[in-house]
Amino acid sequence: MLPLTSGNTRVKESRKLSRRSVRAERRLFLADGPKAVEGALALPGCVVEVYATPAAAEQYAALAAAGPAWTLVDDRALASLSDSVTPAGVVALCRFVDRPLAHVLDRAPRLVAICADVRDPGNAGTVVRCADAAGADAVVFAGQSVDAYNPKTVRASVGSLFHLPLAVEPDPAAAVRAAQDAGLTVLAADGAGEVELYESDELLARPTAWLFGNEAWGLPPELAELADHRVRIPIHGRAESLNLSTAAALCLYASAREQRR
Structure with missing residues (x-):
């Protein structure tokens, strides 16, 4: 299956989470980078989906085995989900973690x-x-x-x-x-x-x-x-x-x- 592009509907909807109002409405956010993804995966029920480039999925294969199936995206799609100057290639779509x-x-x-x-x-x-x-x-x-x-x-x-x-x-x-x-x-x-x-x-x-x-x-x-x-x-x-x-x-x-x- 080919990696999703930046024009894919799921990628476009996830990209909207760069806005605070959308995050608050959906109670979802993006966690960028392997350390953030590792932390999110260790918290039961937190991760909805993980987006990764094919190269990152191979590099972080141990992480990929620890949670839900990863969704492959191309470099441009991944860059659109990351605010990092040099994206690490992996971003998790997560549920809010705050408690009363x-x-x-x-x-x-x-x-x-x-x-x-x-x-x-x-x-x-x-x-x-x-x-x-x-x-x-x-x-x-x-x-x-x-x-x-x-x-x-x-x-x-x-x-x-x-x-x-x-x-x-x-x-x-x-x-x-x-x-x-x-x-x-x-x-x-x-x-x-x-x-x-x-x-x-x-x-x-x-x-x-x-x-x-x-x-x-x-x-x-x-x-x-x-x-x-x-x-x-x-x-x-x-x-x-x-x-x-x-x-x-x-x-x-x-x-x-x-x-x-």
Whole structure:
């Protein structure tokens, strides 16, 4: 059977998922690249279909054996489904993976990352990846945060989007209160915080939800005030601040270290 072309109806319909409105309506998204596809295939019921070029199907034969039959497409069709400059040749059509916030918090989590109004898809995906690496139990995208299923967010998570529970909550304040009601101490990452990260070991050992704000303006004062504590990362050099994903990695790993002592 010849590979599908970019004009094929299935390919054209899948290509529409580049738009957030279509993703939200269908609750489907595309996961681009072998790491993302591997993560999606490991999550039961997530993958609807996998598109691959003949060369990629041969290269990733072990992956192809792990899930539903792969659909072969030509290079041009694959490129139309990928937003990567150099597509790896394999893209999975996936169902949304988020769960209600209450369901995520009902599992007695010890470490959660809440992203409030995080707009950059690369940063958001990297925070998910850092949370996964630090052994966090969940990630929450709150407020006007970037779509968790944005292709750049999915790619930046390098498969971690499929490794830990994800919730989407339109109201950041509601996310904070829900975390507190679940027994988590909410720590706001704030450059003007009253507590220094490396002088708060006892605090970090508690079940914790880290609250991270927007890349440009941080956390609104009214949201930061809802947190149990505001924690600052010391800046020893002349840098004005840290990149959001870097700060998130430091905070999450500091908690992971204390919770594992």
